[in-house]
Amino acid sequence: MTFQDDFQQTQQIIQQAKDILIVTHERPNADAIGSSLALYLGLKGIGKNVIIACPDPMIVEFSRFIGVNKIVQKIGKRNFVISLDYVEGSIEKVSYNIEGNKFNLVIEPREGFDTFSEEKVSFHHAGTPADVIVAVDTIHLGGLKDLYEKEKELFASKPLINIDRHSNNMRFGTINIVHPQASSTAELVYAMLDVLQINITQDIATNLLNAVYEATRSFTVNNLSPESFELAAAAVRAGGRRFPTQQKKEQISEELPKEETAVTIPPEYGGVPMHYVSHSIEQKNDDHQQQNQPQEAPVDWLRPKIFKSSNLG
Numbered sequence: 001m002t003f004q005d006d007f008q009q010t011q012q013i014i015q016q017a018k019d020i021l022i023v024t025h026e027r028p029n030a031d032a033i034g035s036s037l038a039l040y041l042g043l044k045g046i047g048k049n050v051i052i053a054c055p056d057p058m059i060v061e062f063s064r065f066i067g068v069n070k071i072v073q074k075i076g077k078r079n080f081v082i083s084l085d086y087v088e089g090s091i092e093k094v095s096y097n098i099e100g101n102k103f104n105l106v107i108e109p110r111e112g113f114d115t116f117s118e119e120k121v122s123f124h125h126a127g128t129p130a131d132v133i134v135a136v137d138t139i140h141l142g143g144l145k146d147l148y149e150k151e152k153e154l155f156a157s158k159p160l161i162n163i164d165r166h167s168n169n170m171r172f173g174t175i176n177i178v179h180p181q182a183s184s185t186a187e188l189v190y191a192m193l194d195v196l197q198i199n200i201t202q203d204i205a206t207n208l209l210n211a212v213y214e215a216t217r218s219f220t221v222n223n224l225s226p227e228s229f230e231l232a233a234a235a236v237r238a239g240g241r242r243f244p245t246q247q248k249k250e251q252i253s254e255e256l257p258k259e260e261t262a263v264t265i266p267p268e269y270g271g272v273p274m275h276y277v278s279h280s281i282e283q284k285n286d287d288h289q290q291q292n293q294p295q296e297a298p299v300d301w302l303r304p305k306i307f308k309s310s311n312l313g
Contacts, residue, residue, distance in 0.1 A: 006175050007195040013159050014196060017131035022052040024136045025143035032137035034211025035189040037067045039136065042198040051075065055145035064243045066203040075128045075151060085120040087113065128154050134161045137185040140170040163188050184215030187227040205240030
């Protein structure tokens with residue numbers, strides 16, 4: 001990968017940022033979730049305030065990714081805004097004081113102007129805390145749904161780092177780390193963590209390892225890259241663990257009935273209830289093996305035999 005300039009710019013932006021927003025697309029896959037969470041854990045580990053968001057709720061399939069409970073569907077607004085009617089030049093001074101557990105905002109009107117009325121004061125929340133936005137595995141901003149639609153001003157006003165592996169990516173970022181030759185977005189996130197000199201913990205390694213396994217279908221895709229194996233090796237060295245997978249044979253066995261099942265024959269054939277017993281694959285395999293086992297040879301099988309015809313005249 002040759003993104004040295006892009007990575008250096010990203011490093012500068014991340015280092016200067018205090019609040020970081022990580023977003024990924026609707027209907028995410030394991031690569032999107034694992035990569036986003038690996039980046040989230042890495043940035044949290046160096047003291048950044050990080051919000052991670054996805055427009056869709058997390059499904060059971062992603063429950064084993066570490067930090068998945070931190071993914072939100074809506075970007076919270078932290079700033080509490082007090083609004084009141086204002087006439088140019090009507091305020092002499094604004095100050096505050098704290099009395100016990102009360103915060104008092106004091107607005108002193110200028111002489112010659114009316115005092116402020118309680119009926120004309122309103123309150124609301126605004127402002128998503130973000131100095132930089134990182135979009136992970138996202139082809140276009142429309143894929144972020146309300147995360148983007150309701151925060152267009154934020155996206156337009158902040159540096160946007162676009163990390164993705166898809167060839168049809170719209171290059172919507174201030175910085176576009178887009179590499180279609182990569183087998184997974186996890187590889188690009190791993191490269192970014194390396195540039196940022198972030199230590200790969202066991203939790204980060206686990207998220208990256210499972211992301212690359214899923215993206216490459218256990219390293220069987222046609223566009224498999226050397227970086228996939230390098231990432232897997234680094235993740236394993238860092239203590240990353242593969243999520244346990246259920247054996248296909250066990251799944252089939254559990255789905256097959258093992259008890260006697262009643263079947264009703266249609267009226268034209270007599271309508272008489274009949275029963276059959278369905279066996280699991282293991283039972284069928286055992287029966288098959290028993291039927292095909294070589295039988296023990298007779299003791300006298302090597303002795304000469306004389307065969308006589310029954311129709312000799």
